[in-house]
Ligand code: SAH
């Protein structure tokens with residue numbers, strides 16, 4: 001479960017600990033620490049990711065207690081008497097999962113990509129893009145700011161499919177981040193060998209974000225030249241077997257996608273042992289073959305979130321930056337009120353952010369990270385959600 005309020009360990013059985021949060025008990029897997037009953041920890045995605053001193057935990061919990069119950073009341077009020085599909089989805093989310101919202105950081109460390117996906121601005125054939133790679137020290141330093149300064153408890157490390165980062169480099173990155181700035185580390189590095197993913201799991205990574213993009217095999221082959229859907233699905237299954245938390249999903253509104261495809265996309269996501277649904281609208285990029293294809297409407301995306309919530313009541317559903325990009329004023333709030341309960345904040349150093357040009361004019365690209373966190377926390381409080389993956393909301 002996605003609580004980043006410190007929890008008190010109340011029971012330990014092998015590597016499974018029972019953790020108490022204001023009287024609610026959750027289980028988490030402990031791969032990294034020596035713990036005893038009475039210790040305080042942060043858990044993310046079902047893993048213990050950080051230890052916290054008893055004194056610090058008690059101070060944090062004191063601030064949270066009153067606020068937490070107040071937020072729950074607001075959330076409950078907004079979820080009452082649902083009238084349409086999206087409101088029903090919001091009410092299902094409230095009943096099944098309460099008001100906890102995951103706020104993950106995302107660090108985009110390279111925009112080099114060996115692939116040529118028709119929809120993506122990072123595609124290898126886009127020669128007008130200035131490419132960058134962060135070196136190991138830079139990545140470790142940026143992760144440290146995200147985890148220790150900005151208090152993120154889960155961090156996505158994302159890039160194009162860039163073999164310049166070989167096993168040795170990636171293992172060093174994971175080990176150094178785990179040691180210096182412990183958090184749930186989620187890889188989003190594309191299709192790399194299962195053996196490499198296994199080594200990265202051993203080094204300390206615990207999540208994998210790899211979308212299958214579309215459940216329609218013919219559309220997949222057209223959109224991702226030289227690739228076949230079975231290989232990607234096999235890899236997602238392997239990652240699940242290794243023990244990774246799986247975050248997967250699809251693109252909404254790819255040219256040629258039918259309503260039936262979309263329903264199958266939702267079904268397929270649910271069948272992959274998925275911990276977090278990640279799907280968002282396609283946004284055309286001018287330097288790609290799909291430059292003239294339109295985005296889907298925001299309504300279509302919100303309805304997909306709502307349907308997913310109703311079909312998989314207990315899932316975590318990400319409100320993507322691409323949805324926010326379609327409606328910068330209100331997309332995030334609407335996504336969260338249509339069944340969504342997770343979001344990501346970009347923690348890439350500002351000088352690189354604009355170059356990670358998957359699609360144009362991404363929401364949050366020019367924002368100062370602290371201001372962005374503040375505005376997200378404010379929004380979450382206004383709709384009664386506890387931003388339980390970051391600590392900033394309780395520092396003020
Ligand atoms: N290279 C890795 C991770 C980075 S791309 C991979 O492909 O898995 C992350 C996601 O960006 C992709 O899974 C794709 O669904 C999304 N994406 C790419 N181009 C997009 C576009 N034009 N509009 C919206 N999302 C896009």
Ligand code: SF4
Nearest residue numbers: 113115117120123160
């Ligand atoms: Fe590369 Fe990922 Fe973009 Fe495809 S979607 S071109 S794999 S960055």
